[in-house]
Amino acid sequence: MKIDPANKADLSAQIAEAIRDAIVAGQLIVDERLPSEAELADHFSVSRPTVREALKRLAAQSLIRTQRGAFGGAFVNRLSYPEAYGQQITTATLLLSMNSISFDTACEARYALERACTPLAAQRRTPDTLATMRAEIHCQAQPGLTDESFCASDVAFHRALVDSAGNPVLSYQLAGAVEAMQPLMNMITFTARSREAIVGLHTRIADALEGHEAEAAQAALSELEAYTLTLGRDVMAARARPKG
């Protein structure tokens, strides 16, 4: 973990990068303690606040954790799946909300990725993930549900579908695609009829996975994509219309 060149900009960013590089390169092992802030300040010839700003940058990325007290300090953090999930979701959500992505584009990406999971899910689905899907389907069929709660349950169903594939890397990668859709889905008003249609397709997917029928699941998923697209387009058309 070395020095900064004669660069003149943003010392804390440079220091953070140097430490990050050391972690990524494996020079700092998980749970290893970094030098104290005072030692780091001395090493990089900067003041302690500057070092602290650098450490906070790393903490924001879950690369380190800090502990107060004697023999405390900053430690290289094992990036856990929940932490990675969280970052993935907030990043994906912001990317979609800030870059005027069309509903179609986001929808296409989400369903393409989910279809990638169905063959594995049909093969490996567990009683646990099936039960989750059934429970969410039951929840979606409740009459008094708000649109927002319906969307939340929809997301939970799709998450269970992805988890059925039994591949944690896949679950991590899909977390963003599934969760980031929720704000877009929340713009849709779900009529009783559209809810019924969605619940029916969800049931077909769960049935297919339970019966280890990959193609049937994929077909139902594609139908769901097409139906979601029409719902989204209706919303856009209604917005474009001159009068309410």
Next chain:
Amino acid sequence: MKIDPANKADLSAQIAEAIRDAIVAGQLIVDERLPSEAELADHFSVSRPTVREALKRLAAQSLIRTQRGAFGGAFVNRLSYPEAYGQQITTATLLLSMNSISFDTACEARYALERACTPLAAQRRTPDTLATMRAEIHCQAQPGLTDESFCASDVAFHRALVDSAGNPVLSYQLAGAVEAMQPLMNMITFTARSREAIVGLHTRIADALEGHEAEAAQAALSELEAYTLTLGRDVMAARARPKG
């Protein structure tokens, strides 16, 4: 953007979270200027260094950018694709390297996701992405290439394959899956014979995309997955063997 409760821990984290929530909730628009550090310090009743630590946390996540000078300050940053790519890649790479993911699991996830792109890629591939794939194939056929350069070119090929789908959301989601595999692939020693096989499969994929043949591309991709898996397993077996 409001107050902190009577919580006693880590003011800078609380402040960062409050501002982040305001951004995610849309209370702070892209390119909007945040109050100055002094004003924020006053608003939250903390000192300026504490505010600065909070702002550095947000800067590390590309949520804000800062500008010096008069009428400078912190501005809500539009999360661009390149920035999101970068975060995606480092997070995915660390997740894989720190959690003892098996080669098989990572490989399965990567190829499942790539297969999700091939139908779209076969439909929308452009002369540009095809040219990139051809160029990388040509590069991979060079005799004097190091294993590392071969891997780098392999990653570039797959990235072009993903980009062929013409869906930026998909490209973003796949960035982590594709790039994070590179360290794992770097452990493999590519013989002349295995390189030949891979180049052959890459060529089949490129040909299939050029001819808009989705199934052929998918078949070649599946063969490539199987072959990559055997290469990875050979490495693992060689490591497990008692003597060199």
Next chain:
DNA sequence: TGCATTCAAATTGTCAGACATTTAAATGTA
């Protein structure tokens, strides 16, 4: 000796004030 208590040291968290640097607007001048 054995155990509980106390104390000291190390380290992060926070604060206050100051100065340096950068940038753009305002001002002055030819």
Next chain:
DNA sequence: TACATTTAAATGTCTGACAATTTGAATGCA
């Protein structure tokens, strides 16, 4: 008008200090 200078506002950095927290060792007592 066009250009140079000044000025003000803001971030970047430093110094020094104190508070809070945690651990380990020293201490006191039975």
